[in-house]
Amino acid sequence: MLEFLPDIISSLTNPINLLLMCAGVIAGIIVGALPGLTATMALALLLPFTFTMQADTSLITLGGLYIGGIYGGCISAILINTPGTPSAIATTFDGYPMTKKGKATQALIAAAVSSGIGGVIGGLALLFLTPLLATLALRFGPPEYFWIAMLGLTMIATLSSGSMLKGLMGGAVGLLISTIGISPVGGESRYTFGFSPLQAGLELIVILIAFFCIPEVIGMIESKIKQKKNKEVKKERGVARKLFFYIIKRPILVIRSSIIGIITGIIPGAGGNVAALLSYDAAVRFSKDKKEFGKGKVDGVVASEASNNAEVGGSLVPLLSLGIPGAPPAAIILGALMMQGIRPGPDLLEEHSGLVYTFLVAFIVANVVMLIFGLMGSRYVGKVISLPVYYLAPSIVFLTIVGSYAIRNNFLDVALMIGFGLLAYVMKKVGFNPAPIVLGLILGPIAERGLAQSMLMAKASGNTFELFFTRPISVVLIALCILSIVGPLLSTIFRSKSKIDEEIQG
């Protein structure tokens, strides 16, 4: 890499490149913060404009936009409980409760710092481990996808606050909702009732907005007591420094979350939402004060954000090493490379080493730029939430409508968003937490495709057991699933036993 250092320095000191990188990061943050506009959409919109750019300029701009877009999703997740991008889903679990406590700025700062650190770790992995990690991606077959979805579903235990049974029911409802539309393997329509717009299935963002935002916005105005303002954002001096050191002093949390993000990123199709959910789950399981999660614990925000930004780097690993995009935004970057006449694939690193290394270093620099903008913006963005409810509630409803329409320019999506949103409000009131439902919805398609394809493979090979239970990665995932289910059960048994012992002794 060192022989390309002059190229890298000359490209990164080019004012146009730097300016476009910053513009890309800022535009990404804005787009990511708006519910309904995803990083993929922003990249697709920018793609035609990069045609006339130099290859390095194009990649630097798109990289900045991608990084900013993934970080931006946390802003609306923290402020209005609506993940701006699906990757920010787990950020809502603790980010929004922090806002409710008047700690929106702290949540935004924690998200910026952890996103920056996670992104840099992801970038370093991309820089040094690309060929090594890419071989891992190739070993993932349908059974492994099935088991990774099962591992994610074991999170229901973590996410179902109150009743495990209600959590399981919610998860099953989510899995059922995920099957609406054409079967990925069988090819038949399910639960569409002859209504053709439903054949494409339900749009994830629409359901995320419905289940997370509508109940909250109704909740803002439902109080019988006059409620003029949301909780004021508390002013604290040196909060950024305090949070920075708080996060630095928890290296295991950040590194673990980043590693989960990188590994999930390199597995094509898993995405930032799965990465954030898995790392949030890991953060809860390894924490000493598990009960604080979901009530506004900063570690929850750190786990989710470090992971989803590290996933960005991970998702580019199969792209740069094999020419396979690990996530939809990476597919757009692949398009940008092809527009420049560069053919991604195993030879990319050899044929265009200078360009690839420039992009990789720029990727790390863009994460630092994102951290700086995130920290600068969080001071002001957090104040939005202290607006009176009578301004905020109708404006949020407006944003949910425009956001759910913008994804596919489909009016049905808006109707579904309102319908599911009202249903989610009633369900929340009777004790059904939206998180397990959404978890089922996210993991359902991965699990179904994995199961159906594995069944076909098993039929062909004639050995179902061997296919599902003996492949090395599957065995590791099954062990993690068992640990994930048995661990909390054992800890509950031990806790209740120690309680009884204490009562006897006392």
Add this chain to the structure above:
Amino acid sequence: MQRVNHDIVSSIIFIFVAAFALWETRGLSEMSYVFPRTAGIILLVCSIIFFIKSIIKKEDKKAFDDINKRKVMVMSLGMIGYLIVIGLVGFLIASIIYIWAFCFYLQRDEKEKSNKSKMLHAGITAFGVSIFFFVLFKFVFAVPLPPGIFFGG
């Protein structure tokens, strides 16, 4: 009047949802039904257990007692109305009407403010928010927002 037990009601609804989901999978090929049928069975089993548990261990929960039902109803119907009005007059006009009406309605408890100032503040918010995002989405992000059937949509 006896209080409705929400757990019993919701478990019955979920039993029906699961039964319907399972019924709908008939006639599908194995590759198409295997997953929804598995999810449907999980939901059915959990809902039956939940139903039995709710009957045995009745809990007196007050899910909707501490809320302003009128406001919630107005807000919910308002969203449905907003959707209908978008279909008629398009996104921009419907949004201005919706935000203005709700900003004004939700300021009802602000006794220290005059009606005129409530209307003015609601109007500024409605025009400001709607036009800003309309321009952003339509001209910057090139999202074709619905014009409404009255305006050729």
